[in-house]
Amino acid sequence: MIDPDRIQVLHDGPARKGRYVLYWMQASQRADGNHALEYAVERANELNQPVLAGFGLTDDFPDANLRHYAFMLAGLARTRDDLQRRGVKLIVRLGRPDEVALDLAGDASLLVCDCGYLRVQREWRETAAVRADCPVHQVESDVIVPVETASDHEEYSAATLRRKVHKHLDRFLQPLPPVPARRDSLHLRVGGEDLSDVDALLRKLKIDPSVKPVREFPGGINHARERLREFLARKLDDYADRRNDPSLDLQSHLSPYLHFGQISPLEIALAVRSARTAPPQAVEAFLEQLIVRRELGMNFCHFNPRYDRYESAVPDWARRSLARCARDRRPAIYSGEQLERAETADEYWNAAQREMLTTGKMHNYMRMYWGKKILEWTASPEEAFRVALHLNNKYELDGRDPNSFAGVAWCFGKHDRPWTRRKVFGTIRYMNAAGLVRKFDMDAYVEGIGTRE
């Protein structure tokens, strides 16, 4: 039984007489730990019908390129196999996701969709809800606490969201056992793309081929679970105290898998919470990032649909303070291209940029430094915001995520507070290379990036 707070009826009415319940899978690209899928199976069992899963493969997703699509399709191929074992056929079709869903919904009794928080994802769902002839139910499965249960407005900071999320944790941190499907859809004759040859499918898409797939992060829930196992065995104990050190590899590396919905945040949270030998402060520190910080990004994009514009993403106090520094002399000005090619005079920044270019994932602490320096080295904060978002979303495998917009906006004061006034930064929190060197072995970090290239 799925908690009713996860469900929103987007198009009301009794189930129509169709051939199947359609699970329109778009954000939660997995067969396990997926509330939308389990809800679809429950409803299909009540109707004595099978579940058909459908995915719309658009080559028009903002900022997505070969790197992202290769990762996503590898994951989808694995998900197709996992769904098949549960008696659910996955149909992948080229086209706008809402149109693909509407087409498949032509024979459906009920359309169940999952929930991504970006504008484009919301627009797809709205179109499908208005135009579908059958009822449309949305189920939120990529958060621990549904966004509107946690809060009814855009939160000021993690501190203001934390209490609201924590109050619901016992209710939502509940295992989600798979519901056996009474009828299977494997025999249904519904045409779609062939996922067994991902390279051939990639060639059909009109996408930017210049950003190459990365070896370090193969897509798929099996690889996500390997990362999770490694994190529990080798990294969690030190997570609270040492994860910020970029020369140590103590992050979980789960963000690309979370971004594409290839693993459920619930599965990760339950596994970490039940790690018996881990220090309690390590478990707490990790759950703070995975739940409070991550869901703050969802809260931001959900309640602020202009999350990608400087004027609306960056708080008033920060924009006013930065505007007062407009004429301050910058220590250097780099063009977007110089930044992209990692051609600055700062070897730590260049290493971080190269880490992102080559591995598709920059260390969290370096992301903060990276964004702050772009602000310092660009002619205006508006330009800095644009460049940082563009580079982040082009190269990070976990880019184009609510956390991408929240993370970049954070560098400009979002979810933070005013600090001591300085040149260029005004009262925005400041970071510098001396701080990195004081805290961490930065030579080891730079050397480590060299060996990964």
Ligand SMILES: Cc1cc2nc3c(=O)[nH]c(=O)nc-3n(C[C@H](O)[C@H](O)[C@H](O)COP(=O)(O)OP(=O)(O)OC[C@H]3O[C@@H](n4cnc5c(N)ncnc54)[C@H](O)[C@@H]3O)c2cc1C
């Ligand atoms: C400028 C900037 C840009 C960012 N861009 C992105 C992005 O494009 N995509 C993205 O997912 N995250 C982004 N972040 C947040 C954070 O850096 C990444 O989530 C984290 O580095 C992912 O690595 P991990 O999974 O190994 O993290 P871990 O430390 O292992 O954390 C586990 C999970 O907790 C969540 N988390 C961890 N740190 C944060 C954080 N600071 N804010 C919100 N959630 C967090 C993530 O979901 C992460 O997967 C950005 C941060 C900044 C400052």
